[in-house]
Amino acid sequence: MPIRVAQYSGFCVGVRNALETARRAAEAAREKQIGAYCLGELIHNRFAVEELERAGVRTVESIDGIPEGQAVILRSHGVPPETLEECQRRKLTVFDCTCSYVAALHRIVQKAAQEDMPVILVGEMGHPEISATAGWCFKSLREGNRERRVPGRCVIVSSVQDAERIPDMPRALAVAQTTLPLDTWERVTEALERRVGALVRERTICGATARRQAEAMKLAGECDCMIVVGSRTSANTRRLYETCAGICPRTCLAESAADIPPGFCDIRKDSIGLAAGASTPDWLLKEVVTRMNDTEKDILENVQEAKEAAQEAVEEVKEAAETAQEAVTETAEAAQEAVEAVKEEAAEAEKPALTEEEQRKQDFLADVEKSFVRIHNGQTLTGKVVQTTDDEVFVSLGYKSDGILKRDDLVDKDAKPGDEIEVEVVKVNDGEGNVILSQRNIINRKVWDALVEKFEKGEYVEAVGKEAVKGGLIATCDGVRAFVPASRLALHYVEKIGQFVGQTMKLKIIDVDRQKKRIVASRKDVLIEESAAKKAAAWEKLEEGAVVKGIVRRFADFGAFVDLGGVDGLIHVTDLSWGRVNKPSDILSTNQEVEVKILSLDPERERIQLGYKQLQPKPWDNIEEKYPVGIVLERPVVRIRTFGAFVELEPGVDGLVHISQCALTRVGKVEDVLSVGQMVRVKVLNVDPEAKRISLSIREVLADEAMEAPMVDDIPGEIEEAPAEEAAEAPAEEAQE
Numbered sequence: 201m202p203i204r205v206a207q208y209s210g211f212c213v214g215v216r217n218a219l220e221t222a223r224r225a226a227e228a229a230r231e232k233q234i235g236a237y238c239l240g241e242l243i244h245n246r247f248a249v250e251e252l253e254r255a256g257v258r259t260v261e262s263i264d265g266i267p268e269g270q271a272v273i274l275r276s277h278g279v280p281p282e283t284l285e286e287c288q289r290r291k292l293t294v295f296d297c298t299c300s301y302v303a304a305l306h307r308i309v310q311k312a313a314q315e316d317m318p319v320i321l322v323g324e325m326g327h328p329e330i331s332a333t334a335g336w337c338f339k340s341l342r343e344g345n346r347e348r349r350v351p352g353r354c355v356i357v358s359s360v361q362d363a364e365r366i367p368d369m370p371r372a373l374a375v376a377q378t379t380l381p382l383d384t385w386e387r388v389t390e391a392l393e394r395r396v397g398a399l400v401r402e403r404t405i406c407g408a409t410a411r412r413q414a415e416a417m418k419l420a421g422e423c424d425c426m427i428v429v430g431s432r433t434s435a436n437t438r439r440l441y442e443t444c445a446g447i448c449p450r451t452c453l454a455e456s457a458a459d460i461p462p463g464f465c466d467i468r469k470d471s472i473g474l475a476a477g478a479s480t481p482d483w484l485l486k487e488v489v490t491r492m493n494d495t496e497k498d499i500l501e502n503v504q505e506a507k508e509a510a511q512e513a514v515e516e517v518k519e520a521a522e523t524a525q526e527a528v529t530e531t532a533e534a535a536q537e538a539v540e541a542v543k544e545e546a547a548e549a550e551k552p553a554l555t556e557e558e559q560r561k562q563d564f565l566a567d568v569e570k571s572f573v574r575i576h577n578g579q580t581l582t583g584k585v586v587q588t589t590d591d592e593v594f595v596s597l598g599y600k601s602d603g604i605l606k607r608d609d610l611v612d613k614d615a616k617p618g619d620e621i622e623v624e625v626v627k628v629n630d631g632e633g634n635v636i637l638s639q640r641n642i643i644n645r646k647v648w649d650a651l652v653e654k655f656e657k658g659e660y661v662e663a664v665g666k667e668a669v670k671g672g673l674i675a676t677c678d679g680v681r682a683f684v685p686a687s688r689l690a691l692h693y694v695e696k697i698g699q700f701v702g703q704t705m706k707l708k709i710i711d712v713d714r715q716k717k718r719i720v721a722s723r724k725d726v727l728i729e730e731s732a733a734k735k736a737a738a739w740e741k742l743e744e745g746a747v748v749k750g751i752v753r754r755f756a757d758f759g760a761f762v763d764l765g766g767v768d769g770l771i772h773v774t775d776l777s778w779g780r781v782n783k784p785s786d787i788l789s790t791n792q793e794v795e796v797k798i799l800s801l802d803p804e805r806e807r808i809q810l811g812y813k814q815l816q817p818k819p820w821d822n823i824e825e826k827y828p829v830g831i832v833l834e835r836p837v838v839r840i841r842t843f844g845a846f847v848e849l850e851p852g853v854d855g856l857v858h859i860s861q862c863a864l865t866r867v868g869k870v871e872d873v874l875s876v877g878q879m880v881r882v883k884v885l886n887v888d889p890e891a892k893r894i895s896l897s898i899r900e901v902l903a904d905e906a907m908e909a910p911m912v913d914d915i916p917g918e919i920e921e922a923p924a925e926e927a928a929e930a931p932a933e934e935a936q937e
């Protein structure tokens with residue numbers, strides 16, 4: 201019977217957003233070379249949490265476990281305001297995954313507290329969402345410039361009994377945990393109405409939860425068995441299970457396909473419903489469906505196998521009967537032969553005595569008979585090809601009759617008379633006195649033995665994908681069938697298994713069925729081991745201070761990532777050039793081979809810091825020789841400040857044209873005569889290599905040019921000397937830029 205999956209199953213929008221944000225956070229943290237931490241498990245599903253761990257997200261129970269300056273992921277349950285403040289104090293980069301339903305709940309509670317309205321939270325005591333929401337129940341008071349928080353009145357009730365125990369109140373606001381079952385909300389608020397004079401009911405149950413429960417209840421009422429897929433630690437899943445179990449007694453809670461008890465349901469007879477909690481990944485749901493369908497397939501296969509086994513047993517009985525018949529025949533023949541022999545002996549006795557020659561001949565024949573080898577079924581021996589036809593090859597085994605090898609069973613296709621070949625005796629006597637041989641049986645056995653040996657040693661095998669089936673891929677390794685489960689095909693979930701058909705791949709055998717001669721193999725294990733080995737080999741070669749070659753793979757705002765042959769290192773933007781860098785791609789390009797210096801290694805966090813500029817000449821070396829006092833150069837203005845303009849002499853070396861040196865006449869504002877990007881002719885006035893300062897002048901260049909210019913009587917405007925103290929006004933750090 202087809203399996204029915206509840207329409208609203210698997211990740212809700214809040215969980216999906218949280219996972220996407222967490223993946224983005226992991227990526228951003230990796231690029232910034234900081235750690236990514238999740239405050240509590242992101243979702244109640246160990247598979248998803250493990251996936252995030254592999255992406256570099258560490259789960260911590262308290263904010264105290266997060267060092268300053270790192271990235272923190274706040275899960276969909278939300279956090280109290282104190283936690284947000286603590287994040288600020290610790291300078292953490294916050295990735296807030298608080299679900300919008302939960303955030304709305306916080307706002308409602310805070311507004312009520314601000315208006316002095318007591319708040320009753322209906323939900324699970326100790327659940328992180330309830331604890332965080334209680335933190336938002338405060339009244340904010342202004343005291344001058346400061347804000348002070350006064351805790352509001354907040355009561356948490358989980359059941360009707362809790363509701364009946366609260367003290368009487370004139371008025372209160374009741375709100376629900378977003379994943380609270382509808383009927384619990386109705387029952388608890390009914391009880392609350394008896395204790396509270398004016399109860400305002402704000403049903404804050406999220407739409408996804410309500411729809412999920414309604415759909416699961418409907419399915420549970422229509423199916424023979426229900427399977428709720430999800431984690432036992434998820435309140436949402438547990439409630440879904442309890443809701444379904446209350447309607448359908450044959451309900452089970454399974455974290456994965458392996459948790460479904462054997463014999464729980466019969467897919468051929470029972471109608472089966474499947475529902476999943478909000479924190480259950482889609483692929484887990486698919487795996488359960490696949491597994492259930494495979495179970496049906498297995499049952500059918502088992503029936504088929506049982507039929508085949510029965511058929512084989514019949515054949516074996518027949519064979520045994522034939523063998524017995526042969527034995528009877530042989531015995532009868534032997535008896536007959538014995539009788540004949542006795543008769544012959546009697547006749548012989550009656551015969552006149554043999555001549556010497558006749559006796560020699562007889563002894564010779566007896567010796568020949570004795571020289572024949574003895575053979576049995578299943579024996580492997582070496583024979584000599586004596587004759588070949590289109591269909592058969594005849595092999596001499598030293599037995600009284602030659603063996604027959606059908607071409608289909610021949611592996612040495614070029615066998616010719618005189619060649620020695622290895623054969624297996626399939627039947628000593630096929631009923632007509634022929635010995636039946638096979639070479640293929642030997643090869644098959646050898647191949648199988650070699651595969652089993654590789655399995656025991658953990659070695660890889662080469663296989664070719666043959667057929668996509670439900671739950672995985674059928675591949676062949678040297679002619680032997682291998683099953684690769686879908687979850688073992690790649691590092692991530694594979695949507696289209698068909699893409700592997702016809703593909704040659706390396707596999708690791710993970711299970712062997714010696715009786716059925718079947719193997720189960722994994723491509724994922726190979727990929728994981730290969731990547732780990734590649735990384736380890738790359739790390740072995742790395743050494744702080746060493747100069748290595750790598751390929752630029754990608755850019756981020758803060759630097760460039762370089763592939764060092766299995767591991768990536770980061771050249772931070774400040775280590776790209778001695779000069780100012782607008783963006784890393786101005787200095788390097790993708791796939792460019794670069795030589796870099798390893799500045800630091802952190803194997804634990806898998807971080808490699810590289811330097812590119814460290815291998816480039818320093819621009820301030822020999823600066824006085826490059827820019828002697830008095831030299832005139834044409835260079836661009838790169839920055840303008842109130843005290844002057846900076847002119848770039850070369851990347852990493854800027855000189856200052858003080859405002860008094862910007863023009864022949866007095867200048868009010870630097871911008872009146874110069875603009876960024878403008879090419880200007882400057883004269884070097886002074887070079888200070890220690891302080892890394894170069895003073896330049898435009899005015900002197902203009903004055904020199906005016907003096908040299910013919911036909912000029914006077915210089916327009918009034919030339920003023922720059923006051924010494926004005927020149928000294930340029931802030932030191934600006935001048936050093």
Ligand code: F3S
Nearest residue numbers: 212214299301378406
């Ligand atoms: Fe949000 Fe509802 Fe999911 S509250 S996290 S959408 S179950």
